Amino acid sequence: MSRTSTSLVARFAANTFWLGRYLERTENLARILHINETYARDKPEGPDWQRILDLYSDSERFHENHEDTSAQSVLQFYILDRNNPSSIVSSVISARENARSIRHLISTEMWTHLNIFYSQLLKMKAREIQPAKLANTASDIVLSCQTFEGIAEGTFLRGEPACFYHLGKYIERADQTTRILDIGYGLLPLGKGDAVTSVQWNVLLRSVSGYHAYRSRYPGRSRVVDIESFLLYDNEFPRALTHCVDRITERIRDMERRHGTKRHSEVEGTRRELEFALETGPGRDITPEMLHAFLDRFQVLLANVSDAVRKTYFG
Amino acid sequence: MSDYDSGDCFCEMQSQHNQPHLSKITKRLDGLDISALRRRARDAERELFNLGVTFTVYTDRDAIDRILPFDVIPRVLSKQDWATIESGVKQRVAALNLFLHDIYHDGHILKDGIIPAQLVKGNKNYRPEMQGVDVPQGTYVHICGTDLVRNENGTFLVLEDNGRCPSGVSYVLENRHLMMRAFPDLADGIPIADVDAYGSRLARAMSEVAPQNMSDPTIVLLSPGIYNSAYFEHVFLAREMGVQLVEGRDLLVEDDTVFMRTTSGKQRVDVIYRRIDDAYLDPESFHRDSALGVPGLFAAYCKGNVNLANAVGTGVADDKAVYAYVPRIIRYYLDQDPILPNVPTNICGEEAGLKKTLDNLDKLVSKPVGEAGGYGVVVGPRASKRELAKLRSLVTADPGNYISQPMIGLSVSPTLIGRAIEPRHVDLRPFALTGEDTWVLPGGLTRVAMKHGSLIVNSSQGGGSKDTWVLV
Numbered sequence: 114m115s116r117t118s119t120s121l122v123a124r125f126a127a128n129t130f131w132l133g134r135y136l137e138r139t140e141n142l143a144r145i146l147h148i149n150e151t152y153a154r155d156k157p158e159g160p161d162w163q164r165i166l167d168l169y170s171d172s173e174r175f176h177e178n179h180e181d182t183s184a185q186s187v188l189q190f191y192i193l194d195r196n197n198p199s200s201i202v203s204s205v206i207s208a209r210e211n212a213r214s215i216r217h218l219i220s221t222e223m224w225t226h227l228n229i230f231y232s233q234l235l236k237m238k239a240r241e242i243q244p245a246k247l248a249n250t251a252s253d254i255v256l257s258c259q260t261f262e263g264i265a266e267g268t269f270l271r272g273e274p275a276c277f278y279h280l281g282k283y284i285e286r287a288d289q290t291t292r293i294l295d296i297g298y299g300l301l302p303l304g305k306g307d308a309v310t311s312v313q314w315n316v317l318l319r320s321v322s323g324y325h326a327y328r329s330r331y332p333g334r335s336r337v338v339d340i341e342s343f344l345l346y347d348n349e350f351p352r353a354l355t356h357c358v359d360r361i362t363e364r365i366r367d368m369e370r371r372h373g374t375k376r377h378s379e380v381e382g383t384r385r386e387l388e389f390a391l392e393t394g395p396g397r398d399i400t401p402e403m404l405h406a407f408l409d410r411f412q413v414l415l416a417n418v419s420d421a422v423r424k425t426y427f428g
Numbered sequence: 429m430s431d432y433d434s435g436d437c438f439c440e441m442q443s444q445h446n447q448p449h450l451s452k453i454t455k456r457l458d459g460l461d462i463s464a465l466r467r468r469a470r471d472a473e474r475e476l477f478n479l480g481v482t483f484t485v486y487t488d489r490d491a492i493d494r495i496l497p498f499d500v501i502p503r504v505l506s507k508q509d510w511a512t513i514e515s516g517v518k519q520r521v522a523a524l525n526l527f528l529h530d531i532y533h534d535g536h537i538l539k540d541g542i543i544p545a546q547l548v549k550g551n552k553n554y555r556p557e558m559q560g561v562d563v564p565q566g567t568y569v570h571i572c573g574t575d576l577v578r579n580e581n582g583t584f585l586v587l588e589d590n591g592r593c594p595s596g597v598s599y600v601l602e603n604r605h606l607m608m609r610a611f612p613d614l615a616d617g618i619p620i621a622d623v624d625a626y627g628s629r630l631a632r633a634m635s636e637v638a639p640q641n642m643s644d645p646t647i648v649l650l651s652p653g654i655y656n657s658a659y660f661e662h663v664f665l666a667r668e669m670g671v672q673l674v675e676g677r678d679l680l681v682e683d684d685t686v687f688m689r690t691t692s693g694k695q696r697v698d699v700i701y702r703r704i705d706d707a708y709l710d711p712e713s714f715h716r717d718s719a720l721g722v723p724g725l726f727a728a729y730c731k732g733n734v735n736l737a738n739a740v741g742t743g744v745a746d747d748k749a750v751y752a753y754v755p756r757i758i759r760y761y762l763d764q765d766p767i768l769p770n771v772p773t774n775i776c777g778e779e780a781g782l783k784k785t786l787d788n789l790d791k792l793v794s795k796p797v798g799e800a801g802g803y804g805v806v807v808g809p810r811a812s813k814r815e816l817a818k819l820r821s822l823v824t825a826d827p828g829n830y831i832s833q834p835m836i837g838l839s840v841s842p843t844l845i846g847r848a849i850e851p852r853h854v855d856l857r858p859f860a861l862t863g864e865d866t867w868v869l870p871g872g873l874t875r876v877a878m879k880h881g882s883l884i885v886n887s888s889q890g891g892g893s894k895d896t897w898v899l900v
Contacts, residue, residue, distance in 0.1 A: 119672065120693075122690055214654055216663040426691045428689045
């Protein structure tokens with residue numbers, strides 16, 4: 114490591130952290146909207162969009178301005194509505210504003226790509242998010258996020274800013290995986306003896322790009338407990354909770370090396386709770402209620418880590 | 429280029445004879461058809477937008493990013509012309525630094541009656557707080573952007589000194605990158621001076637003026653923040669220097685020492701390249717309601733615990749009224765004739781100058797001395813009767829606030845306008861960096877007035893820019 118004499122300006126630590134979080138959130142939100150639409154294809158009553166609002170605790174805010182939970186209104190709310198701070202367009206605007214503050218710390222390619230992504234979203238029309246077009250539009254959004262991530266992987270100096278960026282990204286990713294799992298368990302039929310009875314479980318796996326990964330882990334088996342343990346505990350799968358927590362741990366260790374253990378104790382405390390929750394997490398006798406309770410608790414623990422990082426480093 | 433006619437103006441491309449490289453460039457431009465040129469120009473502009481080489485205009489809801497219009501036909505300076513400009517700029521910067529040191533110490537030049545004391549001490553950019561403050565290396569103007577124009581004879585004249593926070597250098601470097609990507613063939617085999625060294629030269633100059641000659645000072649760039657229209661340039665320079673880009677809220681002062689708030693707590697700061705005006709630097713010393721500044725910064729600076737670039741109080745040297753005296757300032761301190769002449773200037777604060785101005789309002793260019801960015805400039809021959817009458821009352825009411833200059837037939841440069849190449853007026857802003865000594869970035873920012881016949885090149889008034897090639 115060269116020239117570590119200068120530490121990162123505290124405000125920039127927050128900016129890089131949020132850059133990572135907003136882009137990860139964007140990618141996952143696009144994935145979730147997409148799977149919710151896809152699930153509905155076999156159902157006579159169509160997709161349940163209220164569920165998405167519940168998933169993000171947005172129901173109240175949504176109903177302030179909308180009467181029905183039609184596909185069009187929920188998709189508008191989550192993709193193009195600039196008055197909704199958690200819409201995709203708002204997240205990308207926030208990502209870009211954060212990136213603007215740290216432009217001197219990220220690569221030109223990262224900034225350029227974010228600019229292109231941003232202008233694509235601003236130009237997006239309501240017809241591009243109609244249910245029939247959603248699959249294409251959502252994959253474009255996911256691809257733009259992945260492209261950014263690839264550029265960051267290849268060009269972002271692995272100093273302190275990258276450390277906060279990764280921390281934000283993995284905290285958000287873990288949080289989003291808990292939400293995707295939650296939506297699956299609430300929505301999908303559980304067959305007798307745990308055998309997966311619906312192709313929709315495969316759709317859920319595909320939504321996290323985990324279908325083939327799961328297949329290679331459990332050849333010829335489709336059981337709900339396997340899917341659950343794959344998404345919770347397979348630390349070689351990049352969106353599994355253990356994988357995310359391992360990355361969070363690595364970044365937290367990096368920070369400890371830079372800033373010492375004393376300063377760092379609160380962050381470390383919240384990290385251990387996260388690890389402990391996974392070690393003692395649900396096993397093969399899981400019920401939907403237990404899983405839901407676990408996922409809820411895990412979201413709180415992730416928020417605690419995020420909060421401790423903010424208090425310790427963002428000055 | 430075959431239909432191109434520069435009329436009576438000096439043309440940067442065609443009026444310079446015996447320049448084989450220039451005719452080579454003209455020939456290559458001729459070889460491109462206009463559609464190809466347009467297409468490449470469009471690609472270049474899109475690239476500027478994607479790169480975020482923009483200045484930003486804010487409305488209530490949106491941040492609108494605009495690019496500085498970029499013209500793809502370069503402005504070329506010969507080796508001889510550049511030698512004159514380089515030595516002339518160095519001479520001018522040296523004189524201005526000596527002048528600033530003098531007026532903030534013993535004031536010999538005022539006592540010797542070379543320049544009216546009232547003009548200096550009564551100037552709104554004179555900072556009495558700087559009296560007796562010593563700055564490292566005696567350098568006040570570390571970064572200088574001298575605006576030059578070229579008259580009908582091809583002579584370069586100084587139009588203005590920018591010794592506060594001159595901007596635009598990022599465009600010089602970005603325009604070059606863009607040009608080399610869009611038109612690699614145009615420059616093929618033509619020796620052009622490199623501009624890439626600016627960032628490292630700037631960092632070096634900042635190190636040379638660190639307090640107490642420390643060896644590895646912490647340098648930061650202080651910006652008003654992302655809402656500033658020049659924010660892109662602040663980012664660009666922080667990156668090129670490899671330093672942190674901070675805002676006032678990231679800095680604090682304790683025991684007359686400046687620190688920045690970092691992830692590991694407070695860290696000392698030694699040199700601040702500030703892109704904030706004097707008035708907003710420190711609410712304790714200047715504007716009380718400044719939210720951009722750092723309370724206590726000026727006291728730390730006076731104690732010599734931190735250095736600021738440019739120094740506080742340099743605005744008095746680039747004032748439009750003081751400008752008229754710069755040739756005399758050069759002779760006074762350096763005992764040399766100015767290498768780059770001034771545009772002849774009437775000072776309305778002096779009786780003779782006022783009379784000459786009021787008698788010739790319709791022939792002269794009149795400028796308020798306190799304004800930047802081309803605001804308030806009245807070009808006599810192009811002004812309406814009403815505008816002239818309004819000007820007359822303004823000048824009469826506050827003569828000290830005005831200067832006037834004869835019309836200069838500014839040089840033109842071939843510029844792509846729609847589907848044709850037309851002459852457009854240009855100026856030149858070379859950038860000089862001064863730590864222990866002065867270095868001038870080869871070339872500088874060529875600004876071009878995109879409107880037919882317009883003499884005002886400022887970006888805030890619709891001007892664009894060109895890549896500037898110095899032949900070596």
